[in-house]
Amino acid sequence: MARPIVLVFQEFAQVNVTPDVPDLNCLLVGPAYHIQDYLDDKAASQSAADYGTLNAGLNVATYVAPLIATDAVTIAEPPGNPTGALLDPTSVTVYFDAARVEISADLTTGAAVTATGNSNVVTGAGGTTFITDGVKAGDWIIIQDPANPGTVDDLVKRVLAVDSETVLRTTTNFDDPNTCLYRVERDVSNIEVDSSFVTITSNQIVVGGGVTTMLTGEVTARTITYADVYVQYRSLRQNLRGTLTSISSNTDITTNLGKIDARNPLAGVAYAALQNTTTALQVFGVSSDNLAGHNECQDFVEARKDVYAIVPITETLGIITSWQTTVEQLASVTVAEATGVPQKFRVIIGAQDIPTEKILSGPFTAAGSHLSISAALPGTPIVAADDINVFVDTAATFVTAGVRAGDTLVIANDATREGNYTVAEVYDETRLRTTTAFPGATGTSAQYYIIRGTGTPVSGTTFTGGTLTAVTDLATADGTVTGIAGHVGQVLRITTANPVTNVGDWLIEALAGAGPPATWTLADTAAGVIVDSTAVAGSVFAPIMAVTTPRAATTRRCFRRIRNNAATFQTDLVIAGDFLQVPNP
Known part of the structure; x- marks a missing residue:
């Protein structure tokens, strides 16, 4: 009797898989950085100290913006930096935001103020140039309090309009004395501070005074009188050493290692590794991105039995070799017999930087290399017909003009070299080479045309x-x-x-x-x-370039041979197209 065919299947409404920690783990070893980006982490990257004083302090007459060659802001520790993390000085960029720049000021004579309706008219003293200075509607005018100068906060008003070089109006009115000291400032945002104003010592950041910025459409730098200070940086974390951290998801990466970013190697490699495995990974953050940092990890994991594949995140051959030596000793029978420590078998996965060039021959540093302009023996100068074929005009624009191989160079008023020469190659804007030589040794000046004829x-x-x-x-x-x-x-x-x-x-x-x-x-x-x-x-000829007045057009020797009796160019497989590097003798 035939047996019935039975199909049994089970359908899962939802599948949740938790990766198991394997008995032999894959360990990633490398630097983990805390990264603070100005725009992405703006609130966390703000310094507690400001640059300068907003609205010129209590007395506009005595306030001076931070001076050049002085320490305007000292930040002992980068804002938001994890405990113990070491600042990478090359990563630091300081930004100013909510900043003020000085547009105009009169801190000696003062201006007359007249109330007109809901605004005041500020009339500057002789020599005032509001328009020339660039004062515009919307700027701030900080005015010494007419009633109590120097004892209470200065008045801060908006500029409503600029009527002339000496007259502007404010959006609201105030007491109207005859002499009123003032400073006009403008709001500016997102200013990247030039690195010359920033000094870094260990984790301390100092911003010097005298910082300026260029406003849109202007060519003269403006002095910054006040700004909120922000620091963009990365720092090498120290809290991931001395322990192995298990990673099984992207959330684990961002929680434990920080941003997944090329600037954060350990997090970036962990992310890539997770895309190619279903098991958890282990990571170790080195205390320094060098041999000493990796040696510290080697000492830590030597005694562990749960580590098998080790990936040092480095392209430095010395570090990879150090790891190789360590694991070979752990697996050595001789070492196990001598020390009594059980063998441990591990594998190192590493890679050097991919080379983009290879030295085929040389370097030749001793005397014996000769440049030759002909087939003559080294040291025998010969001016031959095919030696001098480079035409130079320092005022020319050969590339821009479209000069190309096959065009005709016509030299017209140099008796020695009058004639037609076919362009073989255009080197750059001022130099080209011809297929035939120029008679004589070198030239001085010449009228010439470059044509493409029909x-x-x-x-x-x-x-x-x-x-x-x-x-x-x-x-x-x-x-x-x-x-x-x-x-x-x-x-x-x-x-x-x-x-x-x-x-x-x-x-x-x-x-x-x-x-x-x-x-x-x-x-x-x-x-x-x-x-x-x-x-x-x-x-009919189509002129490409023409010079009808003499220019500095000279010919010069084109060296095309190099000879070294100690070299083995053919054995070294030197071929056409390779680069020859000749240092300045």
């Missing part, structure tokens, strides 16, 4: 018409077209002796004269002349 260049006296592009706006009407001596098919240039009048294309009917090396002259120089019907097409 069509057939002008050649000899066979030219009967075409288009010439003028590249500068010069003064007189007649022009002379000059060929480049010794070359056929060169681009024409405008001489400064008899220039044309407008930038743009000039249509030429014909050229008279023998041509290179002599000059052509325009047969018809009338503006807007129509090209002759028999003109030869193809003399």
